[in-house]
Amino acid sequence: MPADGGNDKQRQLDQYRVREDGTRYTTDQGTGVEDTDNSLSVGDRGPTLLEDFHLREKITRFDHERIPERVVHARGSGAYGEFQVYESLSELTCADFLSDPSLVTPTFVRFSTVAGERGSSDTVRDVRGFATKFYTRQGNYDLVGNNFPVFPIQDGIKFLDFVHSVKPEPRNQIPQAQSAHDTLWDFVQLQPETMHFIMWLMSDRSIPRSYRMMQGFGVHTFRFVNAQGKGTFVKFHWRPKLGTYSLVWDEVLRLQGNDPDFNRRDLWDTIERGDFPEYELCVQLVAEEDEHKFDFDLLDSSKIIPEEEVPLRPIGTMVLNRNPQNFFAETEQVAFCTANIVPGIDFTNDPLLQARNFSYLDTQITRLGGPNHQQIPINRPIAPVHNDHRDGFHQHMIHDSDTAYSKNSIGGGCPATAADTGNMEGVFRHYQEQVSGEVIRRRSPSFKDHYSQATLFWNSMAGWEKTHIVNAFLFELGHVERRSIKEKVVERLVNVDGDLARQVAQGLGFPPPDATVPNHGRSSPALSMDDQPRSVAT
Numbered sequence: 001m002p003a004d005g006g007n008d009k010q011r012q013l014d015q016y017r018v019r020e021d022g023t024r025y026t027t028d029q030g031t032g033v034e035d036t037d038n039s040l041s042v043g044d045r046g047p048t049l050l051e052d053f054h055l056r057e058k059i060t061r062f063d064h065e066r067i068p069e070r071v072v073h074a075r076g077s078g079a080y081g082e083f084q085v086y087e088s089l090s091e092l093t094c095a096d097f098l099s100d101p102s103l104v105t106p107t108f109v110r111f112s113t114v115a116g117e118r119g120s121s122d123t124v125r126d127v128r129g130f131a132t133k134f135y136t137r138q139g140n141y142d143l144v145g146n147n148f149p150v151f152p153i154q155d156g157i158k159f160l161d162f163v164h165s166v167k168p169e170p171r172n173q174i175p176q177a178q179s180a181h182d183t184l185w186d187f188v189q190l191q192p193e194t195m196h197f198i199m200w201l202m203s204d205r206s207i208p209r210s211y212r213m214m215q216g217f218g219v220h221t222f223r224f225v226n227a228q229g230k231g232t233f234v235k236f237h238w239r240p241k242l243g244t245y246s247l248v249w250d251e252v253l254r255l256q257g258n259d260p261d262f263n264r265r266d267l268w269d270t271i272e273r274g275d276f277p278e279y280e281l282c283v284q285l286v287a288e289e290d291e292h293k294f295d296f297d298l299l300d301s302s303k304i305i306p307e308e309e310v311p312l313r314p315i316g317t318m319v320l321n322r323n324p325q326n327f328f329a330e331t332e333q334v335a336f337c338t339a340n341i342v343p344g345i346d347f348t349n350d351p352l353l354q355a356r357n358f359s360y361l362d363t364q365i366t367r368l369g370g371p372n373h374q375q376i377p378i379n380r381p382i383a384p385v386h387n388d389h390r391d392g393f394h395q396h397m398i399h400d401s402d403t404a405y406s407k408n409s410i411g412g413g414c415p416a417t418a419a420d421t422g423n424m425e426g427v428f429r430h431y432q433e434q435v436s437g438e439v440i441r442r443r444s445p446s447f448k449d450h451y452s453q454a455t456l457f458w459n460s461m462a463g464w465e466k467t468h469i470v471n472a473f474l475f476e477l478g479h480v481e482r483r484s485i486k487e488k489v490v491e492r493l494v495n496v497d498g499d500l501a502r503q504v505a506q507g508l509g510f511p512p513p514d515a516t517v518p519n520h521g522r523s524s525p526a527l528s529m530d531d532q533p534r535s536v537a538t
């Protein structure tokens with residue numbers, strides 16, 4: 001396999017590209033069309049004839065152009081890129097794309113907002129998705145992250161509830177504005193595990209200036225596994241080489257009217273002019289034996305591992321260097337899934353991650369019309385695919401074998417597994433974790449600490465960042481109709497920081513809260529944007 005892996009995906013995609021050369025208009029069956037402007041009729045003023053198959057086909061094709069948008073993250077923008085690791089990480093992981101510094105791995109990235117619909121504005125206050133598909137020689141690896149390192153819920157069983165609270169209300173689809181919402185704030189006041197996430201949402205992190213200037217986080221703790229089967233916990237971070245920058249709220253309000261495509265346009269234009277965005281992939285590593293040395297649970301996605309406790313280790317760079325040629329074919333049809341992993345990277349028992357592993361493929365079976373969406377060009381691995389999966393809607397392969405089952409002694413139909421041959425090379429083997437316990441619906445006690453990291457975030461902010469956070473609370477809560485919800489949110493904020501709660505209460509015209517605040521006392525310079533490298537901000 002050549003080291004120019006960046007071209008392997010491109011070459012594969014090129015087989016599917018079609019450019020109309022303008023020579024001959026045909027039907028979908030390849031039959032030449034006489035006239036595509038006038039339907040077949042009887043005389044000058046007579047009825048249109050059903051017999052006009054070109055008319056019928058043209059209308060039918062138009063009628064079925066739309067597919068369902070993603071249930072979340074519907075609004076997005078994509079780009080192709082290449083990833084290269086700095087040095088071999090083979091002592092930590094047997095993932096081939098992380099073990100060979102000469103290897104260039106093709107990638108496709110989709111940035112997105114979460115709550116808005118496909119045609120909504122880019123520059124809203126919201127989380128941003130940062131999903132990366134690595135087309136590795138060992139199969140597709142999807143790192144499906146966000147630009148916040150924490151999530152509002154700790155267990156995927158609440159995802160439906162959270163998303164229903166964020167989306168417009170069912171009666172009237174109002175409001176389209178994501179966070180200025182009675183239902184969201186009702187969810188927040190009733191589910192204090194949202195508090196750390198809410199601090200990020202009210203900060204300038206939720207209004208990134210550009211996708212080129214935005215961090216990305218894998219959020220969950222994952223596991224590296226090396227060739228000897230040894231595991232190491234890992235958190236993934238993308239750091240933009242340009243530094244992390246946000247818009248200010250006034251710009252946000254104006255841009256939503258002036259240019260709803262602001263972030264999409266910026267990404268497209270800079271790649272078109274060869275000014276390629278770059279992101280450094282960093283990891284936080286925790287030895288298996290240190291799993292319990294923190295005052296939070298590594299399986300809790302509402303918590304970060306502070307960088308003061310586990311520093312970031314840069315491991316490689318991704319450059320986004322090519323725009324898609326067809327938005328629908330590539331950016332809309334791309335299907336990310338946290339369960340798409342390769343040897344050397346494994347899951348942990350994070351209950352949010354486990355639910356995600358089910359959800360993505362499941363929803364894509366509806367969104368992309370069946371189980372064969374892996375065969376759509378953008379989703380196809382560059383690694384060869386061999387198995388006994390057959391048929392289904394939109395099957396594109398003509399499988400040339402007499403049988404399709406395993407095990408099989410007829411016709412050479414069935415591909416061999418490692419269990420058959422004993423050859424473990426390139427084979428995914430689940431990490432052999434020891435687990436035991438009762439079957440319960442509960443997590444370790446530190447999952448219930450909903451405030452100390454929210455306070456850590458607040459304490460880490462520079463003065464101007466704190467002002468922006470207070471103003472964001474006042475704007476968003478200012479749109480909430482029910483006073484009781486706002487009062488409860490202020491009560492929650494008392495547990496984060498008394499000063500914050502007092503400022504929000506005062507701004508809302510409420511009496512000052514009775515606040516003796518546990519100041520958890522920690523702060524982290526890495527959380528403030530004051531600490532970011534100052535480079536070109538265009």
Ligand code: HEM
Nearest residue numbers: 070073110129130131145146151156159219355356359363
């Ligand atoms: C879509 C991130 C939690 C279900 C997405 C996308 C991203 C993302 C980036 C957009 C993918 C794209 O560009 O196509 C995250 C992160 C999470 C999280 C970082 C938590 C750490 C969850 C949970 C569930 C879920 C808990 C369900 C239990 C979905 C679904 C989609 C989606 C159904 C739409 C997928 C599609 O239609 O292709 N998520 N998500 N997510 N997410 Fe999540």
